[in-house]
Amino acid sequence: MAATKKKHQKPKTGKRSYIVGFWTIFGIGLLAVVLIFLLAGWGAFGKMPDFEELENPETNLATEIFSSDGETLGKYYSENRTPIKYEDLPDHLIEALVATEDERFYKHAGIDPKGTLRAAFYLGTRGGASTITQQLSKLLFTEQVSNNPFARILQKVKEWNIATQLERQYTKEEIITMYFNKYDFVYQAVGIRSASKIYFGKEAKNLNIEESAVLVAMLKNAALYNPVRRPDLVKQRRNQVFVQMNKNGYLSEQEKDSLQKLPLNLDFSPEGHDEGMATYFRVYLQGFMKDWIEKNPKPDGSEYSLYRDGLKIYTSIDSKMQQYAETAVEKHISHLQKEFDRQNKNNKTAPFRDIDESQVNGIVRSAMKRTDRWKGMEKQGKSEEEILASFDEETNMRVFSWEGIKDTIMSPKDSIFYYKGFLQAGLMSMTPQTGEVRAWVGGTNFKHFKYDHVKQGKRQVGSTFKPFVYATAIDQLKLSPCDVMPKNRFTIEAGKYGNIKDWTPSNANGEYEGMISLKNALAQSINTVTARLIDKTGPGPVLDLVKKLGVDTENFSDGPAIALGTEDMSLFEMVSAYSTFVNEGVYVKPVIVNRIEDKNGTVLYQHVPQTRDVLNKEAAYVTVNILEGVTQYGSGVRLRGTYAKEFDHYKRGVTGYPYDFKNPIAGKTGTTQNQSDGWFMGMVPNLVTGVWVGAEDRAVHFPNLTYGQGATMALPIWGMYMKDLYADEALDISQDAFPKPDNLSIEINCDEYNQESDSENNSVPDELDF
Numbered sequence: 001m002a003a004t005k006k007k008h009q010k011p012k013t014g015k016r017s018y019i020v021g022f023w024t025i026f027g028i029g030l031l032a033v034v035l036i037f038l039l040a041g042w043g044a045f046g047k048m049p050d051f052e053e054l055e056n057p058e059t060n061l062a063t064e065i066f067s068s069d070g071e072t073l074g075k076y077y078s079e080n081r082t083p084i085k086y087e088d089l090p091d092h093l094i095e096a097l098v099a100t101e102d103e104r105f106y107k108h109a110g111i112d113p114k115g116t117l118r119a120a121f122y123l124g125t126r127g128g129a130s131t132i133t134q135q136l137s138k139l140l141f142t143e144q145v146s147n148n149p150f151a152r153i154l155q156k157v158k159e160w161n162i163a164t165q166l167e168r169q170y171t172k173e174e175i176i177t178m179y180f181n182k183y184d185f186v187y188q189a190v191g192i193r194s195a196s197k198i199y200f201g202k203e204a205k206n207l208n209i210e211e212s213a214v215l216v217a218m219l220k221n222a223a224l225y226n227p228v229r230r231p232d233l234v235k236q237r238r239n240q241v242f243v244q245m246n247k248n249g250y251l252s253e254q255e256k257d258s259l260q261k262l263p264l265n266l267d268f269s270p271e272g273h274d275e276g277m278a279t280y281f282r283v284y285l286q287g288f289m290k291d292w293i294e295k296n297p298k299p300d301g302s303e304y305s306l307y308r309d310g311l312k313i314y315t316s317i318d319s320k321m322q323q324y325a326e327t328a329v330e331k332h333i334s335h336l337q338k339e340f341d342r343q344n345k346n347n348k349t350a351p352f353r354d355i356d357e358s359q360v361n362g363i364v365r366s367a368m369k370r371t372d373r374w375k376g377m378e379k380q381g382k383s384e385e386e387i388l389a390s391f392d393e394e395t396n397m398r399v400f401s402w403e404g405i406k407d408t409i410m411s412p413k414d415s416i417f418y419y420k421g422f423l424q425a426g427l428m429s430m431t432p433q434t435g436e437v438r439a440w441v442g443g444t445n446f447k448h449f450k451y452d453h454v455k456q457g458k459r460q461v462g463s464t465f466k467p468f469v470y471a472t473a474i475d476q477l478k479l480s481p482c483d484v485m486p487k488n489r490f491t492i493e494a495g496k497y498g499n500i501k502d503w504t505p506s507n508a509n510g511e512y513e514g515m516i517s518l519k520n521a522l523a524q525s526i527n528t529v530t531a532r533l534i535d536k537t538g539p540g541p542v543l544d545l546v547k548k549l550g551v552d553t554e555n556f557s558d559g560p561a562i563a564l565g566t567e568d569m570s571l572f573e574m575v576s577a578y579s580t581f582v583n584e585g586v587y588v589k590p591v592i593v594n595r596i597e598d599k600n601g602t603v604l605y606q607h608v609p610q611t612r613d614v615l616n617k618e619a620a621y622v623t624v625n626i627l628e629g630v631t632q633y634g635s636g637v638r639l640r641g642t643y644a645k646e647f648d649h650y651k652r653g654v655t656g657y658p659y660d661f662k663n664p665i666a667g668k669t670g671t672t673q674n675q676s677d678g679w680f681m682g683m684v685p686n687l688v689t690g691v692w693v694g695a696e697d698r699a700v701h702f703p704n705l706t707y708g709q710g711a712t713m714a715l716p717i718w719g720m721y722m723k724d725l726y727a728d729e730a731l732d733i734s735q736d737a738f739p740k741p742d743n744l745s746i747e748i749n750c751d752e753y754n755q756e757s758d759s760e761n762n763s764v765p766d767e768l769d770f
């Protein structure tokens with residue numbers, strides 16, 4: 001029996017050993033896990049974030065540009081992230097997130113034990129184990145996910161450790177907010193606010209439930225589940241989000257079924273630096289900000305980052321006015337381009353005119369040297385012959401056209417000729433009393449034509465310079481719009497005002513007989529009268545006035561020919577100068593930034609107006625009164641009635657006609673000698689807008705004044721723009737008369753002198769400026 005007992009006792013000893021061994025291994029494993037977590041927390045597997053880093057996790061926050069009416073114009077960023085507050089997240093967005101990504105989010109402390117065990121047991125086939133907090137820790141502190149399994153396990157341990165710290169230091173609401181602010185939805189959409197704007201064209205707080213579900217669906221893998229690339233796959237994933245919301249009690253069965261039937265309804269609006277509204281303005285603003293940053297360091301002495309510090313820039317641009325301006329430019333230039341191309345069909349040097357082959361080759365060679373192709377091949381050590389040969393090799397390329405991007409085959413050299421043939425435009429609009437720039441259109445398409453024709457470009461201004469001569473004469477000599485002068489030829493002899501030879505300007509209409517009032521002379525742009533005026537004042541006082549009006553005159557000549565607009569000026573300078581006339585002779589420096597704030601809302605910069613008296617009120621008002629004549633019976637009269645619309649050049653070259661304005665408008669057209677530049681400066685009491693139209697090269701132009709004058713090239717943009725502004729009553733653009741100073745001593749009622757037939761009624765071009 002004893003032997004028998006021993007046989008029964010041996011298994012008990014073995015069982016005890018097995019139990020002891022199991023618990024020993026389990027204990028060692030548990031201690032190992034605890035030790036790994038402790039070591040991870042102590043930084044043994046790499047630096048762990050400290051408390052301060054968790055309180056202020058480093059995120060690249062985009063600088064946001066706001067219009068004066070509160071709309072986002074664009075951003076500067078290394079990552080397009082703009083933070084959002086929890087209260088601006090719609091409830092259904094939060095519910096969709098929790099139901100889909102972390103059902104027990106409000107019950108765990110960073111790690112979901114049930115989910116972790118399920119993932120381990122089923123090897124992830126029945127769902128992952130990452131909580132929202134773990135995903136946030138990964139987004140915040142895992143720069144690169146390792147492909148090495150052991151290294152990835154260590155990364156996971158660190159992420160779990162960080163997740164528990166995040167749960168201790170933040171509320172659930174703060175964790176959700178940080179997660180939505182950090183996630184990259186691709187297409188430069190970092191964070192839920194950027195994603196809402198880019199994929200649906202709205203702020204996150206305005207998302208509806210099906211839009212929220214699409215964005216939550218993307219959280220699984222934004223590159224794979226992307227509604228732009230794979231709409232059908234994303235719709236399936238979105239519908240699964242609805243299933244999860246129904247399962248967790250956020251949607252009824254009926255609501256789920258109804259929502260699953262809805263289309264995606266994307267409103268995809270990329271926010272790249274080349275896209276969106278006010279692109280040319282944003283580039284100029286970028287330069288403004290870089291200069292401000294250099295001069296205004298942080299309290300600790302370091303520099304603000306335009307791309308990472310989440311600054312808020314509040315500009316003077318009005319988003320509605322900007323949109324109307326861009327629309328007007330696009331409508332007119334796309335229309336005018338058709339006529340320009342038609343007239344170039346038989347032009348052997350197209351798109352160039354009036355230059356020989358050697359000059360064409362010089363322009364094209366210069367353009368080649370500015371290309372990335374030339375610079376890249378030069379860096380590679382290629383010879384000039386090799387580089388030039390590469391420009392003649394045909395290749396597939398995508399080019400800009402007014403009908404959309406076009407796939408074609410052409411050589412790089414031919415593409416230079418192709419792009420040189422496009423007309424360009426610039427528009428700037430400003431409130432004269434405050435200097436606030438309301439609209440800024442620097443060109444026709446920023447992605448393909450980077451050059452800014454508002455501030456960067458300077459072109460000959462033609463007859464738009466003449467009001468500066470008139471204003472000087474009125475200020476000095478107290479001349480009246482009613483004063484009359486002869487139209488006959490006039491010469492300023494050699495030696496006077498530094499003239500090398502006699503200067504005798506011509507009138508565009510070829511008429512030199514009779515007398516004409518000053519008001520009508522400017523309306524018809526009579527060059528001989530302007531020459532007489534500058535002879536009376538001298539060029540010096542005119543240049544002094546122009547300089548006081550904010551124009552850089554350093555490279556101006558000082559001869560009398562400046563009276564006809566021989567010098568180059570920017571549209572920016574022209575608009576601010578003309579604004580002084582409307583603002584009763586007070587120059588106000590243009591404003592583009594009203595306020596700059598840091599990411600916390602602290603004001604870093606507040607604009608202070610800069611003004612100076614330039615003209616007395618009387619001289620300024622009389623100048624405006626004379627300029628009203630341009631739109632009453634001069635080259636700007638087509639802004640008024642419907643006369644002459646049967647002319648072919650109206651159908652082919654003028655867009656949006658008739659404009660049929662009834663309110664007081666002061667303005668001036670301008671045209672340079674070979675039709676390279678067309679200008680129109682238009683003014684109403686609370687808005688001054690300038691428009692320039694031409695091509696990148698001055699040798700690209702219309703062959704005659706019928707189409708190449710300011711009244712055809714530029715004025716239609718102003719007309720369509722102002723029609724849209726007046727139709728939008730909320731903008732409150734004035735239709736009143738210009739304010740008249742008290743005790744006006746200069747006579748302005750001179751209708752008897754202003755009955756001469758205007759240029760439009762005779763279908764005669766408006767002016768020739770040399």
